Amino acid sequence: MEKGGDSMTFDYQIAVPSYGRENAIQLKTLRMLDDMKVDRDRVLVVCANYDEKERYDTALHNDWKTAVAEIGIANARRWYHNHFPAGSRILSIDDDVQQINQKKDEKLVPYEGSIDDFAYDGFSQCEAAGAKLWSVYPVQNGMFMNDHTVIGLRFISGGVFGSYAGDSVFNVIRNSSGEDLENTLRSFTQHGKVVRLEYLGMKTHIWSGDGGMQKALGGLTERLKDNEAALIDIHNRFPSLTSLYRKAGNILNIRFKHVTHMKIPKESRQEFVNAATRQR
DSSP states (O other), X not given: OOOOTTGGGOOOEEEEEOSSOXXXXXXXXXXXXXXXXXXXXXXXXXXXXXXXXXXHHHHTTTOSEEEEOOSSHHHHXXXXXXXXXXXXXXXXEOTTEEEEEEEETTEEEEOOSOHHHHHHHHHHHHHHHTOSOEEEOSSSOTTTOOSEEXXXXXXXXXXXXXXXXXXXGGGSOOOSTTHHHHHHHHHHHHHSOEEEETTEEEEEOTTOSSSHHHHHHTSHHHHHHHHHHHHHHHHHHSTXXXXXXXXXXXXXXXXXXXXXXXXXXXXXXXHHHHHHHXXX
């Protein structure tokens, strides 16, 4: 995406919450960031406690900045949204993200730009829309993706998303399971819209591997139980925006009501950003 406006002063931070994956994170998220020409000074790996931080610093050879928050992804999100100066752009990336993809016809191909290009694309459209939360398409399938940005209500995946420090949405999340579902609903309720770039996606493997929520909750079986309870709780608190259903394997899942305020064609997104900038 061609940068315009105040792109020379565009700034953001990258937060990578991680637990029990001091080795895997090097092969996935951190390698991806290096491949996307990241400025490492932007990146903060957020650990669960001081023992974890020590393991990460050793495994990463002190080449990446680390900090101590609390165990549990909701607690980590709350911590770093209060750690950075209020209003700071935060690009959150989970520790098992391997690649950013882009839609090309009905296929997915690796994203061609840098991490700066990616962040600018998301944050500039989010700010032009007057929203406070953005992400990419949550499913790795080019056939379901679109060549536009949607402004309204769509699920914002916790794997990769952009938000702003100090947003009170992140201070009230009740569950680590389903926290991205609740973040989406709270941001929509509080700010009136969220933004999803339907032409971009991410390669990751949720619910797999050691560490993360599986480790925090004592295994996959316990995580499934915790997730089901969280989904029921979220639906009960947002009944007009969600519905519950069972997918394959009798696993409970949640569906959002789609609210569409606007669709921005991919090729017109810089015009949309420029027009919003002129109106300020």
